[in-house]
Amino acid sequence: MCLSIPARIESINGEMARCSVGEAFYDASLTMLDLNEIAVGDYVLLHTGFALQKISEEEALETLKLFEEFEAFNKELDSEEKQSGERIV
Numbered sequence: 001m002c003l004s005i006p007a008r009i010e011s012i013n014g015e016m017a018r019c020s021v022g023e024a025f026y027d028a029s030l031t032m033l034d035l036n037e038i039a040v041g042d043y044v045l046l047h048t049g050f051a052l053q054k055i056s057e058e059e060a061l062e063t064l065k066l067f068e069e070f071e072a073f074n075k076e077l078d079s080e081e082k083q084s085g086e087r088i089v
Contacts, residue, residue: 004047004069006060010041021047022064 007019007026015035017028028051030038038044043060044051 003049004045004052006043006063007046007051008060009038009042009044009051012038012040017051019044019051021046034058034066 005021007021007028009017010020010025011018012030013042015030017030017038019026019028026045026046026049026050028046030051032052033044033054038051038054043055043057045053045055
């Protein structure tokens with residue numbers, strides 16, 4: 001399974017962009033996108049160093065919120081596993 005993450009474009013230099021996901025920064029190739037339709041502040045789906053497509057800010061923030069909820073759920077499961085001494089699969 002492949003996973004792409006929503007990232008905000010912070011700067012553009014030619015066909016490369018500096019993108020942020022929360023506090024983390026990544027360099028991404030924009031070669032798969034129309035550079036005339038991309039600007040600083042836009043959100044893109046980022047996968048293995050490539051911006052795959054432009055997405056709306058609303059969609060990006062919704063997806064990032066789901067990632068945070070999933071992380072919280074995993075932490076809760078880990079806590080329950082430690083308390084019970086069982087491994088939850």
